Amino acid sequence: MKDRMLIRPMTEGDVGAAYSIASDAFAEDREEVRRRSPEEVAHRQERYRHFLRTDPGGAWIAADGENVVGVAIALRREEVWILSLFALDAAYRGRGIGGDLLRHALDYGEGCKGGIIASSTHPAAMRSYALAGFTLLPTLTAKGVVDRRSLPERLAVREGEESDLEFAADVDRRLRGAAHGPDLSFILSSGARLLISERPSGRGYAVAWEGSPWVVAATAEEVAADLLWACLASAPGLEARSEVNWLTGDQGWAVRVALEAGLSLEVAGPICVKGKLGPLAPYLPSGPFL
Numbered sequence: 001m002k003d004r005m006l007i008r009p010m011t012e013g014d015v016g017a018a019y020s021i022a023s024d025a026f027a028e029d030r031e032e033v034r035r036r037s038p039e040e041v042a043h044r045q046e047r048y049r050h051f052l053r054t055d056p057g058g059a060w061i062a063a064d065g066e067n068v069v070g071v072a073i074a075l076r077r078e079e080v081w082i083l084s085l086f087a088l089d090a091a092y093r094g095r096g097i098g099g100d101l102l103r104h105a106l107d108y109g110e111g112c113k114g115g116i117i118a119s120s121t122h123p124a125a126m127r128s129y130a131l132a133g134f135t136l137l138p139t140l141t142a143k144g145v146v147d148r149r150s151l152p153e154r155l156a157v158r159e160g161e162e163s164d165l166e167f168a169a170d171v172d173r174r175l176r177g178a179a180h181g182p183d184l185s186f187i188l189s190s191g192a193r194l195l196i197s198e199r200p201s202g203r204g205y206a207v208a209w210e211g212s213p214w215v216v217a218a219t220a221e222e223v224a225a226d227l228l229w230a231c232l233a234s235a236p237g238l239e240a241r242s243e244v245n246w247l248t249g250d251q252g253w254a255v256r257v258a259l260e261a262g263l264s265l266e267v268a269g270p271i272c273v274k275g276k277l278g279p280l281a282p283y284l285p286s287g288p289f290l
C-alpha cells in the first residue's frame with residue numbers, strides 16, 4: 001500500500017478532506033461531529049485555509065491516488081515551529097505513512113530555535129514526537145459546568161481590543177518565545193474575546209471562547225489566575241460546559257482555579273517541547289495554535 005502513497009503539499013482543494021480526517025481522528029464520537037453547527041464546521045475549515053495562507057510550506061497531504069488519507073500542518077511563528085494538525089485515516093495507520101508526513105512537517109521547521117506540539121495520547125504520535133527529540137510533558141484537562149457561585153466578584157481584567165495585540169505579542173514572546181502573529185487576529189475574528197490584565201505584579205492576556213480559555217499567558221500566576229477566571233465566567237449559560245486543557249505540571253495555578261470552579265480532572269496527552277522556548281508558565285496553550 002505504501003508504494004501507492006504520495007506525500008504532496010496541501011492545497012485549498014484538500015480542506016474538506018482534511019477536515020473529515022481530523023474529525024474522525026479527534027472527535028469523541030460521531031455524535032460530536034453531527035452536533036457541530038454549520039458555522040463551526042466553516043470556522044474549522046477556515047482555520048486550515050488560514051494556515052495555507054500563512055504557512056503554505058508547512059501543510060502536507062498523504063494521498064492514495066486521488067484519495068486524501070492523511071494531513072500534517074505545521075506553522076512557523078518567529079523562530080518557533082508548531083505542529084497544528086497531524087492525522088491519518090484509520091485504515092492507513094501503523095504503516096509508516098504518518099512518519100513520512102511528519103518528516104515533511106518537521107523539515108519545514110529547519111532553522112527554528114524551538115518547537116512545540118500538543119499531542120494526543122495516541123501511542124504512534126507520542127513515540128514519533130519523543131523519537132524526533134521532543135520532551136513530553138504529561139498534562140491534565142479539566143472539564144465540566146462551572147459552579148457560578150465560585151466566580152470571584154471582582155477580577156482585574158478588562159476587555160481587549162485591536163490595539164492590545166502588540167501587548168499580547170510581547171507577553172507571548174516572554175512566555176513561549178514567539179508571538180502568535182496572524183493567529184490572534186484570526187482567532188478573534190471567529191467571535192472569541194480578548195481579555196487583558198495589567199497590574200503592578202504582572203501582566204497578561206487571554207482568549208476566551210464560550211466559557212473556555214483558548215490561550216492564557218501572563219508574567220505572574222495571580223494575573224493568569226484572574227484571566228482564567230474571566231474566561232470561565234464568560235460561559236454563555238448556566239449549563240454551558242467549560243474545558244481547561246493542556247495543564248502541565250507547571251500550571252498548578254490553573255489546576256487550583258479549575259477545581260475551585262467545580263471542574264473535574266482527566267489525564268490527557270502531553271505537551272511536547274524542543275529547543276529554546278519561553279518558560280511556558282503561567283501559560284495555557286491552544287491546541288491548534290499552541
Ligand SMILES: CC(C)(COP(=O)(O)OP(=O)(O)OC[C@H]1O[C@@H](n2cnc3c(N)ncnc32)[C@H](O)[C@@H]1OP(=O)(O)O)[C@@H](O)C(=O)NCCC(=O)NCCS
Nearest residue numbers: 025087088093094095096097098099119120122123124125
Ligand atoms: C498519529 C498518526 C498520525 C501516526 O501515523 P501512523 O502512520 O499511524 O504512524 P507510523 O506508522 O508512521 O508510526 C510512527 C511510529 O509509531 C509506531 N507505531 C505505529 N502505530 C503504533 C501503535 N499503535 N502503538 C505503538 N507504536 C505505534 C511505529 O512503529 C513508528 O515507530 P518507528 O518510527 O520507531 O518505527 C496516526 O496514528 C493517527 O492519525 N492517529 C490518530 C490521530 C492522532 O492521534 N494524531 C496525533 C495528533 S497529535
